[in-house]
Amino acid sequence: MNGRIITLVSVLGLALLGSTQAHAQQTGSIGASTSPPIGFVQFCRDSPDDCDNRTMPRVSIPLTEASWRTIVKINADVNREIIAVTDQDHWGVPEVWSYPVDGKGDCEDFVLEKRRRLIKAGYPAQTLLITVVRDQKGDGHAILTVKTDRGDFVLDNQVGKILAWKDTGYRFIKRQSDENPVRWVSLGGVDTGTVAASR
Incomplete structure (x- = not known):
């Protein structure tokens, strides 16, 4: 049943992507190099x-029905399998980035696991970029x-x-470079809440 739902979502999602309005465009303007998160x-x-x-x-993933289905499935699987917990509650320290091997993690750990699975599925590392944003509450968040x-x-x-x-409604702060994922670039704090409101 879950497989049918994921397939239906994949097909419907890809159909929506075919419209001009659904095209995502690139993430804001890429700025200068900046420091990576600690x-x-x-x-x-x-x-x-x-x-x-x-x-x-620099490359991009050709978005086909098959590639979209894989992305949707991995995103759903990780979101379902991992229990969200803060680093303070999990490890007793404010910040730790790690794979959620015990089935628990915070936003960065969800991102790391999704990235790892997508790379294993054959997607290039430089198309899968850890990104730091501010959410609607103004809190730091990783996607x-x-x-x-x-x-x-x-x-x-x-x-x-x-x-x-x-x-997304997020304010985009910085992300991995799409030329060298160890390096990070500024996204200038572009506020997608403002972008959405202006459309």
């Missing part, structure tokens, strides 16, 4: 094999930006539906 630095120190420090060509040939989409543990970046 948790990301710690993650790369602990998991160096998952932090490939080399320049890669996964997926670069496709139809624009940038967001995988989020707070929202089940995959949205175009400009439809």
Whole structure:
């Protein structure tokens, strides 16, 4: 039953993507290099094999019915399987980035697991970008930006539906570079709440 629902959502979602209004466009204007989050630095120190420090060509995922279905399934699976818990409650410290191997994690851990599974499914690392935003409450939050040939989409543990970046209502702060995922670039604090209101 769940498989049928995911397939239906995938097909309907891809049909919607065919319209001009549904195209996501790229995530705002990419600015200068900026410092990575301290948790990301710690993650790369602990998991160096998952932090490939080399320049890669800029690419995007061709968004087909099959690729969209895979993205939807992995997003739904991780959101369903992982229990959201703060690092303070989980580890007794304010900030730890890690894979949720015990089935628990905060927003960064959801992102890391989705990214890992998508890379394993064959998607290029430079199309799967950890992104730091401010949510509607002004709190810091991590999401996964997926670069496709139809624009940038967001995988989020707070929202089940995959949205175009400009439809999230978030303020975009910074993300991994799409040329070297160890480096980070500023997104200028573009407020998608304002973008949505102006349409």
